[in-house]
Amino acid sequence: MYVIVVGGGKVGYYLSKHLLDRGYEVTLIEKDPRRAEVLNSTLGEIVMVGDGDEMAFLATTGMERADVVVAVTGDDEDNLVTCQLAKRKFNVPKTVARVNNPANVRIFKTLGVDVALSATEVLLDLIESELANKETAGRSATQA
Amino acid sequence: MGLQFMKLVIVGCGRVGAMAAIALSKAGHRVTVIDSNRRAFDRLGDDFAGEMVLGNGIDEDVLRQAGIESADGFASLTNGDNRNIMAAQIAREIFKVPRVITRIYDPMREDVYRELGLNTLCPTLTGARQIHAMLKG
Numbered sequence: 001m002y003v004i005v006v007g008g009g010k011v012g013y014y015l016s017k018h019l020l021d022r023g024y025e026v027t028l029i030e031k032d033p034r035r036a037e038v039l040n041s042t043l044g045e046i047v048m049v050g051d052g053d054e055m056a057f058l059a060t061t062g063m064e065r066a067d068v069v070v071a072v073t074g075d076d077e078d079n080l081v082t083c084q085l086a087k088r089k090f091n092v093p094k095t096v097a098r099v100n101n102p103a104n105v106r107i108f109k110t111l112g113v114d115v116a117l118s119a120t121e122v123l124l125d126l127i128e129s130e131l132a133n134k135e136t137a138g139r140s141a142t143q144a
Numbered sequence: 145m146g147l148q149f150m151k152l153v154i155v156g157c158g159r160v161g162a163m164a165a166i167a168l169s170k171a172g173h174r175v176t177v178i179d180s181n182r183r184a185f186d187r188l189g190d191d192f193a194g195e196m197v198l199g200n201g202i203d204e205d206v207l208r209q210a211g212i213e214s215a216d217g218f219a220s221l222t223n224g225d226n227r228n229i230m231a232a233q234i235a236r237e238i239f240k241v242p243r244v245i246t247r248i249y250d251p252m253r254e255d256v257y258r259e260l261g262l263n264t265l266c267p268t269l270t271g272a273r274q275i276h277a278m279l280k281g
């Protein structure tokens with residue numbers, strides 16, 4: 001299985017590292033050459049320097065044979081465009097995007113991204129369900 | 145255009161965004177301009193009759209504040225291709241704005257999104273073609 005990760009920040013780094021550990025073929029795309037050098041020295045030569053939204057560059061990454069493209073930069077607009085290009089121009093079967101503004105989860109899905117994940121939303125849901133549990137527990141304790 | 149006066153939302157108050165906003169407002173349309181930098185609104189001048197909204201043009205809440213729900217037209221003209229593309233798609237697919245225009249500098253990306261049905265404007269391509277024509281004489 002071939003996975004392309006776009007964005008070499010902390011999320012992109014750890015994701016690539018664990019994917020490699022599990023035996024997947026991985027290419028990590030990072031636009032900052034200095035950051036890419038650091039990533040290459042720790043992960044092995046899997047990093048390509050370039051913009052995840054430049055069509056000409058993406059064509060050199062072997063994207064047309066990727067099984068999954070994961071866009072995890074800190075900018076929602078870049079992640080969206082990367083996933084849309086992967087899907088529409090390179091026929092990638094599965095696209096996954098990190099979403100920074102939780103309100104964009106719905107928008108990404110409407111605009112054709114297969115999986116849109118917001119860490120903020122996940123945390124919010126956890127906190128809310130935690131609070132709801134406490135309230136229920138508190139109530140049953142009073143009733144008892 | 146069919147409508148006499150339109151409600152228009154413009155994202156990006158750079159040179160092009162500001163000029164478009166001024167001209168459309170002078171023509172009698174109700175124009176709202178969005179930019180994330182307050183100083184960008186200086187380009188509109190003191191006698192601009194439209195409205196200004198400070199914020200990110202790909203944020204649904206900011207777009208609502210700018211009146212996108214009742215807009216007849218929308219243009220994304222920031223200096224970021226992806227921001228313009230995303231804003232235009234939100235306007236078209238989420239808010240169903242009837243007329244949506246977006247500027248994309250990268251000709252290859254412009255090609256993709258024109259194919260997907262966006263009304264795109266690529267100054268790189270039109271500029272290059274014009275220069276070519278002028279040099280040919």
